[in-house]
């Protein structure tokens with residue numbers, strides 16, 4: 068297995084939504100969830116004949132091909148979910164990132180500090196935790212809304228009452244992500260089909276290899292590049308144990324997607340929003356797993372694409388001008 072960084076470019080609009088509502092697929096996500104990306108990559112590798120039925124069964128039982136969430140690259144800058152220590156002035160738009168100061172506070176066993184007012188406008192700073200930011204500031208992803216007619220698949224005609232709205236990420240948007248894939252698989256140039264409506268031409272994307280991803284871990288403060296399951300101790304199927312001592316973040320509920328093998332929705336679980344800062348003790352650390360998310364078995368389903376932990380220094384380096 069090897070750990071690589073890739074770019075994913077949309078060749079057609081992608082409908083990436085957490086669920087279908089009454090009006091259709093609206094409120095799309097601004098990123099590609101790791102589990103969705105993993106599913107799209109595995110399907111494509113199977114269609115291309117690079118994985119066989121046996122490999123698929125093994126992946127269902129024991130996930131080894133893994134993907135981090137894919138976040139947009141805007142104007143050449145990678146975006147990241149903001150930590151709980153990031154805020155923005157509503158009036159002038161200035162971003163205040165206290166992460167670096169607070170990492171020092173955490174190391175010195177001091178309480179973290181939070182924002183007060185904008186120094187220029189004297190208005191309260193609003194938190195940006197979990198929202199996507201890059202060096203340039205808060206990230207806007209091109210989204211458009213449209214209405215589509217559902218097609219009755221058996222008769223090939225437009226079906227009554229099947230008109231639905233959808234919101235899609237525009238074609239041309241590029242994302243970055245990390246993948247764990249078998250060494251012998253050539254991923255550069257792989258076509259994937261991601262999100263909803265792929266049979267109608269949505270979600271066509273191309274993966275481009277960027278670099279091998281190597282990470283040195285000699286810190287015990289991590290950054291959660293994805294949502295995190297708040298367990299005291301995360302045992303990975305690969306021998307490492309992560310003992311979580313402190314999490315700076317906020318919980319939310321997450322529908323973990325659709326289980327293709329079992330044909331039922333995956334469970335709804337409590338997670339800490341992505342961008343959290345995590346103090347943890349790690350035994351037998353395997354960066355190649357945590358960089359693409361430690362898989363967890365919940366109610367008979369493997370949850371992937373969560374628990375992506377990277378050293379906090381990566382986030383700090385990405386934020387520095």
Ligand SMILES: [Zn+2]
Nearest residue numbers: 156159185188
């Ligand atoms: Zn201001």
